[in-house]
Amino acid sequence: MTAGNAMLGNGQIGSVLVANHIDKRFEGIAALSDVSVHLEPGELVALIGPNGAGKTTLFNCLSGVLRPNSGQILLKGRDLSGLAAHERARLGLARTFQRMELFGSLTVREHLFVAHRAQRRGASLWRDLTGRSRPTPQEREQCDAVLELVGLGDHADRPAHSLTLGTGRVVELARALVCDPELLFLDEPSSGLDHRETEHMGTVLEQVRAERGTTILLCEHDVAFVERLASRTYVLDCGKLIAEGPTAEALASPQVRTAYLGAGAA
Amino acid sequence: MAGEILEYAVRGVPIGCVFALMAVGLVLTYKTSGVFNLAFAAQAYTSAVVFYEVRKEHEWPLLPAALLAVVVVAPLIGVILDRFLYRYQRTAGSLAKLITSLGLLVAIPEIVRLIFGSGSKKNPPALWWVKRTDDFLWPQGSRFVLDAGQIATLAFTAIAVTGLAIMFSRGGIGLRMRAVVESPRLVQLQGIDASRVSLASWMLSSLLAGLAGVLIAPLFAQLNSLDFFTLLVAAIAACVIGSLTNIVATFIGGIGLGILQAELAGFLPTDSILATGLRPGLPFLVLFGLLLFRRSARTSHEVTDPLSGVDPPPPPPAASLRPSWMTMGTRVFAVTVAVLGLVLALFVLDEFWLSVVTSGVVLAVVLLSIVLTTGVGGTISLSQAAFAAIGAFTTAQLTTNFNLSVLVAMVAGALVAAAVGAVLSLPIIRLAGIYPALATLAFALMFENVLAPLSWVSGGATPLTVPRPLVGPIDFAGNRAFLLLSVGILAVLSVAVIMIRQGTTGRFLDAIRESEPAASAVGINPIRPRLVAFVAGAGVAGFGGGLVASFNGQANYAANFTFYLGLVWLVLVITAGFRSVQAAIISGIFFYVLPQLLDRLFRWPGNYLTSNPEVSGVTKSVLDFIEPEWSLGVAFILFGFGALTYAKHPEGIIEAQTTKSIRKVLGWIDKARGKGPTPASEQLVTQVGGGR
C-alpha cells in the first residue's frame, strides 16, 4: 500500500471537488467501480491509466455528460447530482474533449465570445432583435486576454475548421479558460500533437496555473508530460483506482507497473 | 362483450397487417442503408395505381396484374432508388437521406399522375379474384365475416411473413440482411458486402410497400396519394414500437395498432367527439406517446443511426469567403434588384402576374419560418403548413366572429400558432436524429385529418372569409397596395430572422449544431435556444398564414395549407438553402411563378397547332401529346427532385452557386494582378487534420 491510499475518498473541507464512490456501468460492464477523487485549490492533478481504463468515463460523470449509477460529487461543497452538463459548467466546471469538439464554422474569437456569453449573460431573443447582442468592450477585453495568454492571437479570426490539430487543442483550452472556471478537466490535451506543440501546451498550462490559479485535472498518456506538470497523480485501471499520491511515487508503485507492463513485469 | 371485443379485433387485424408490412419495409431499409424512407408511402400509392389501371381499366386477370404491380413495378422502384440515388449517399448523414426521401415523397405521386392521368380512380379493386370487394364474403353469415379485401390482406400477409421467415433463416442474402439489421457495426467489421445487402433490402422493402399499397387500396373510396401518407404514420408508429430495430416487435406493433383502431371504432359511439377525433388520430397519438416515453429517441444519432456517417462540416459560408468590398457590392446589388423588381411588379405587370408575384411574396413570409425553425434552429419540421393554417384560422375566426381588425387578428394568429408550437416543442425538441421530423409529420397529419375539419377550428366545410387590411385611411384591398404591404412585412420579418441568426441565439444554435457536448460544456443549455427558434418559427408561420388568408379572402385549408403543400415548401426551401433568407424569398416567388411559366410552355404546342393546322405526322402527335395541365405536376416534380441535391449541397444551391462565383471572381482578380494567391483566396485552402 502506498501512502496515498490512506487518503482515498477523504476530501477535506476546502476541496474544490470531492467525488465519492463513483460507479458507472455500461450494459453490465463496469466502467468505473468505487472511484473516489478529490482536488484541492490550485492543484494540477493527473489521471492516468491504460486505454479503456475509464478515464474519459470519469470525466463524463464529473462534468454531467453521463449519470453515474451511484456516488456523490461535490463542487466546493455543493452536490452536483441531478444537474445537467450546462448547469455544472455555469457553476465553474470547464472541460476539453479527447476527440476534439470545436464549433467548425465559428472563428476562434467567436468560440470565446460564445463561451463567455453562455457563462454570464445567456441568450435573449429580445436583445437579438433590438441589435444588442454584439460583444461588449468588456467581453472583448477578457477574450483577448485569454487569446494572449494561450498565444492564439494570430489565429483569432480564422474559422475553426481550418485549424491544425495542435491549434485546435489550444482553442479548446482557451474556450474552457474564458469561462473562468474553478476547475478545469483536460482530456488528453497532448494527444495527436507533435513534440513542439506538446511543449507549447505544457508551457501554456503552467502559465495558466501560475497566472490564474485554476485547479486542473489532467488526463494523459504522456508520462513525461505528467511528470513535468502534475503534483499528484491518480492511476486508474479497469475502472478501479490502483494508485494515488505524489506523481513520482504513484508512477513508481508496483500496481502501476503491472497495469502498464503486464503481470510479468512487476 | 367479450364476443364484441373479439369481433372488432378480427376486423382490425387486416388493416394492422398493412401497417405491419409497411413498417417492416421501413425498418429493413433503415437498418441496411440508413435511409428512413418516407417515400414508401408514394411507392405504395404507385403500386396501387398500377394495379388499379391494369386490373380495373384494362381488365387483366388477377395474377398478371398482381405480378406487375407488386412483384415487378414495386421492387423495380427500389432498385432504381438504391442504384441511382442512395448508393451515392451511403456516407451521407441521416438528415440528408431523410430529405432525399422527402423529395421523392413529393415527386413520385406527381410522376404517377403524369403517367396515368389525374382522373379520379374510384373503388380500387381487391387483390382477389372478384371485381368488387363485397362480391366475396367469408365465412358467410358469421359475425366474423370478412370481405375479399380483408381476406386478400390476411392471405398475402401470411405469404409474405412465411417468405420473410424462410429468407431470414435459411442463409444467403436473407441471413446477411438480418445480420445487418440486428448489428450493423459488427457486420461492417466482418466485411459483408454492404452494396448487395442494400440492393436486396431495397427490393424487398419496396415490394412490401407495394404490397401494402395494393392491399389497403380497397379501403378508400378512390385512390388519393394523401391517404397513403396517413398509412405512413401508422407504420412509423409501429417502427417506433420496435425501436427501429426489432422486426418482430415492429410487425406485432403494426397489427396491434390495427386492432386498437378497430376496437375504438367499435366501442366509441359513432357521433361522439371521441369517435370523430380519437379514432383517426390514434396512430398519431400512439406515435407521439411512444416518442415521449422512449428514451432511445432522445439519445444522439450514434444510437439511432447505425450506418449514417457523421454529417460533414458545412462548407464555409459564402459571406466569409469574400472580401468586404465584395460584400458591400453584393448588398447594393441585391437591394437594387429588389427595388427594381418591386417597381416592375407595381407598374409593369398586369393583374394576373401581379397576383402571382404577390402570392409568392406572401408565401415567402411563411417560408421564413422554415429558415428560422430548420435553418437557424436545426429542427426539421414538417408542420410549418399546419402552423400557418392555425394562424389563418385564428385570423378568420377573430375577424368573422369578433370583428377584429385583420392585422391585429394576424398577430393573434401568430401568437396562437406560437403557443401551439410551444406545447408541441416540449416533447419534440428533446428528440434526436430523425425523430423530430417524424413527430412533426405525425402532428401535421393529425391536424389535417382530425383538427382541420372541425368547425370550431376551421369553420367547417366552407372556408371562413377574411378581409384585406384597412389601416386608418389606407386601404390594402387593391392588389398593388397589398403587394406593398406584403413586401413591407416580408422585409421586417427577414431582418428579424437575420438578427436572430447573427445574434447570440443564432451563435448558440451554431455551437449546438456543430457540437452539442462542447456547447453544454461551456454552459449553453442545448434545449432552450432550439425551443425558442421552434416557437418563433411557429409564430412566423402563423402570421404568414394569416397574411395568406387575407390575400386570398378566405382561410382555405385545402387550397393553401395542406400537409402536402407544406412538404413541397420544405423541400423547396431546403434545396435553395434553408439557412438563408434570400432562399426563402426566392423559393416563395418561384413556387408560384414556375408553374405559370411551365403552363405557358406547355400551352405553346397547342396554340402552335391551332395556328398551323398543316403540321402533321410525328411532330403533330408529339405536340398533341403535351398537355397544359401538366404544369403544376411538373413543377412539383422538379421541386421534389431539387431536394436530391441536398446531399451534395447541404448549404443549398443558391449558397453553393454564390460560393462558386466568389471563388471564380477572386481567381480572376489573382490572375489579373499576375501574382501568387492573395490572402483572400488563401483562406479557401483548408488545412489537413483540422476541425471535424
Ligand SMILES: Nc1ncnc2c1ncn2[C@@H]1O[C@H](COP(=O)(O)OP(=O)(O)OP(=O)(O)O)[C@@H](O)[C@H]1O
Ligand atoms: N457510451 C458507452 N457505452 C458503452 N461502453 C462504453 C461507453 N463509453 C465507454 N465505454 C467503455 O467503458 C470503458 C472505459 O472507456 P473510457 O473511454 O472511459 O476509457 P479511457 O480510459 O478514456 O481510454 P482511452 O485512453 O482510450 O481514452 C471502455 O471499456 C469502453 O469501451
Ligand SMILES: [Mg+2]
Ligand atoms: Mg479517454
